Amino acid sequence: MVKWFNLALGGITGTFARYILAGLVYEVFGTAFPYGTLIVNLTGCFLIGFLAVISEEKFLLGPHARILLMIGFCGAFTTFSTFMLETGNFIRAGDSLRAFLNVLASVAAGFLLFRLGILLGEAI
Numbered sequence: 001m002v003k004w005f006n007l008a009l010g011g012i013t014g015t016f017a018r019y020i021l022a023g024l025v026y027e028v029f030g031t032a033f034p035y036g037t038l039i040v041n042l043t044g045c046f047l048i049g050f051l052a053v054i055s056e057e058k059f060l061l062g063p064h065a066r067i068l069l070m071i072g073f074c075g076a077f078t079t080f081s082t083f084m085l086e087t088g089n090f091i092r093a094g095d096s097l098r099a100f101l102n103v104l105a106s107v108a109a110g111f112l113l114f115r116l117g118i119l120l121g122e123a124i
Contacts, residue, residue, distance in 0.1 A: 002064055003063075003064060003067050006064050006065075006067045006068035006072060007067050007068070007071060007072045008072070009068060009072060010067070010068040010069060010071065010072015010073040010074075010075070010076065011072045011073070011075065011076040012076070013072075013073055013076075014072060014073040014074060014075065014076030014077035015076045015077075017073070017077055018040050018076065018077045018078065021036070021039065021040055021043065022036030022037060022039070022040050023036065024036075025039045025040075040077065040078050041078050041080040041081070043077075043078075044074055044077050044078035044080055044081030045078075045080065045081050045084045047074060047077075047081065048070060048074045048081035048082065048084065048085050049084070049085070049088070051066070051069050051070050051074070052070070052085060055070065083102075083106060086102065087099045087102050087103060090102060
């Protein structure tokens with residue numbers, strides 16, 4: 001039960017943090033470029049990298065804190081951070097091919113499916 005509470009709490013705070021940070025960035029830099037999303041994604045990448053090291057190598061975070069921060073908060077803040085963590089894990093394991101394929105498939109297939117969703121939505 002504690003893990004579900006931590007997951008929910010992290011998810012709620014990550015969602016609010018994303019909304020607030022992106023909004024502040026858009027207020028400062030405008031909306032001509034997706035600066036808010038970019039800053040959120042880059043911040044999430046830094047944060048999940050930091051949390052991975054302090055939980056997996058330094059053992060400063062226990063499993064409940066890891067669920068709250070890495071899965072809940074970072075997962076709601078940006079799934080881009082999880083994508084980077086998983087790609088980085090491939091690189092760390094010496095599997096550059098899988099890292100490259102993960103990037104290629106995620107970006108190319110993601111954009112393709114995004115376009116298909118648009119086409120379907122327009123067809124309805």
